[in-house]
Amino acid sequence: MKRKTKALLISYGAALLLVFNAALWACHVGADSYRNRLDIHTNRAFGEALHAVERLDISLKKLPFASGAAIENFICSEISSDAQSVETALAILPVELNALEQISKHVSVVGDYAFALSRMAVEGQTIPEEARAILADLSETTASLHEALGDLHQSLNDGAVVTENYERLTDALDDLEQDTATAADTLDAELHNLAKGFETVPALTYDGEFTDRSAEHPLALEGKTKVTEQQAREKAAAFLKCDPASLEPLGGSEGTIPCWRFQLDQNGETTIAVTLQGGEVLRVLASDQGSASDDPEGAVRFLADHGFENMQPISKEEQKYVPVKENVYVYPDAVSLLLSDDGSVLLYDAVSYLMHHQERDLSVFQNAATDNQFVPGGIAIQESRKVILLSPGGEERPCMELTCAAPDGTKCVIDYNIETGMQERLRLVGESNF
Numbered sequence: 001m002k003r004k005t006k007a008l009l010i011s012y013g014a015a016l017l018l019v020f021n022a023a024l025w026a027c028h029v030g031a032d033s034y035r036n037r038l039d040i041h042t043n044r045a046f047g048e049a050l051h052a053v054e055r056l057d058i059s060l061k062k063l064p065f066a067s068g069a070a071i072e073n074f075i076c077s078e079i080s081s082d083a084q085s086v087e088t089a090l091a092i093l094p095v096e097l098n099a100l101e102q103i104s105k106h107v108s109v110v111g112d113y114a115f116a117l118s119r120m121a122v123e124g125q126t127i128p129e130e131a132r133a134i135l136a137d138l139s140e141t142t143a144s145l146h147e148a149l150g151d152l153h154q155s156l157n158d159g160a161v162v163t164e165n166y167e168r169l170t171d172a173l174d175d176l177e178q179d180t181a182t183a184a185d186t187l188d189a190e191l192h193n194l195a196k197g198f199e200t201v202p203a204l205t206y207d208g209e210f211t212d213r214s215a216e217h218p219l220a221l222e223g224k225t226k227v228t229e230q231q232a233r234e235k236a237a238a239f240l241k242c243d244p245a246s247l248e249p250l251g252g253s254e255g256t257i258p259c260w261r262f263q264l265d266q267n268g269e270t271t272i273a274v275t276l277q278g279g280e281v282l283r284v285l286a287s288d289q290g291s292a293s294d295d296p297e298g299a300v301r302f303l304a305d306h307g308f309e310n311m312q313p314i315s316k317e318e319q320k321y322v323p324v325k326e327n328v329y330v331y332p333d334a335v336s337l338l339l340s341d342d343g344s345v346l347l348y349d350a351v352s353y354l355m356h357h358q359e360r361d362l363s364v365f366q367n368a369a370t371d372n373q374f375v376p377g378g379i380a381i382q383e384s385r386k387v388i389l390l391s392p393g394g395e396e397r398p399c400m401e402l403t404c405a406a407p408d409g410t411k412c413v414i415d416y417n418i419e420t421g422m423q424e425r426l427r428l429v430g431e432s433n434f
Contacts, residue, residue, distance in 0.1 A: 060142055071423035083107050235281065242264060308335060328386040
């Protein structure tokens with residue numbers, strides 16, 4: 001071989017080696033990026049699946065407390081809907097399909113069976129005991145599935161478990177020097193699937209969130225005059241216990257409840273909104289909530305100082321308080337409040353109160369009774385109280401709220417309408433009242 005030809009081949013070989021090494025480095029950099037995206041996708045997909053199974057588990061646990069065709073139909077429809085959500089969530093998990101076969105089959109059976117029972121309830125038939133027993137078995141299996149998926153999700157987060165896609169990518173990269181084509185094909189296919197998997201799936205709400213409320217108006221502000229920005233500023237300063245001059249005006253805002261807005265830069269940023277009509281404080285939000293106080297009694301005193309009488313804590317997790325009048329808990333008049341250790345306001349929301357507060361005739365509660373006829377057999381009533389609920393359509397409904405327990409220890413809150421004698425709502429202990 002001629003010296004010149006040999007030199008050219010050596011030069012070409014060196015150049016090719018540089019290109020290959022550059023390509024290999026680029027592949028590893030791209031793979032790291034892909035791995036990050038795969039981790040994000042896997043966690044998002046698994047999180048959605050876990051949440052969907054949790055919702056299905058909760059819905060199944062409610063059914064033993066249901067009494068009457070109407071509420072049984074509602075719960076069975078909820079179970080069927082939740083089962084469909086689980087199937088959808090499982091479909092986007094980055095795992096082999098045969099690994100999900102048994103899980104998908106179980107979820108499909110739960111959904112189909114609940115749908116069939118809901119049709120019986122529509123026709124006015126209550127669910128027979130043998131069907132309740134079958135659903136109880138399905139509920140137990142679903143609860144085990146939820147627990148197992150939760151453990152697996154934690155393992156994914158800890159890195160103890162990786163997906164087949166992740167392993168295939170890692171193996172392909174390790175063998176890249178010997179088989180670059182295989183790695184390229186795998187990476188291309190995985191990226192294509194990943195792109196499809198990143199489609200945004202909206203979280204649907206079936207409990208009246210999208211009801212048309214355009215005609216609603218704040219009942220608590222009826223007949224009150226409008227306030228100027230300066231008047232609103234003084235009201236905000238009094239509420240926050242600060243100098244009005246320290247509040248920076250942010251202008252007005254429109255919406256169902258038009259208001260004036262201000263900002264306070266003092267130990268962190270705090271925004272406050274005061275209603276244009278009536279000059280009532282609507283919302284407060286502090287940017288720093290790290291020093292939150294766990295003192296419901298202090299919050300009740302704060303609310304009393306600002307005109308809210310007989311308020312009682314109803315949800316520690318949501319920092320919600322409702323008025324109690326004639327031993328009736330008025331849920332529509334809820335106020336959210338979170339104070340700091342030094343008594344300053346970190347969070348305040350009076351939207352629900354201003355929208356719904358009014359004088360109410362509570363005489364309907366005079367003959368309200370707590371009776372086992374409102375719960376299925378085997379369910380024990382532990383506590384009861386009178387409440388006013390707000391329906392998804394915005395109607396107030398007088399109810400007795402019964403905290404009950406099933407033989408297996410599961411606790412549920414049953415609200416039955418004292419005017420109709422029908423169960424109005426079911427929720428497991430720990431679910432939101434609102």
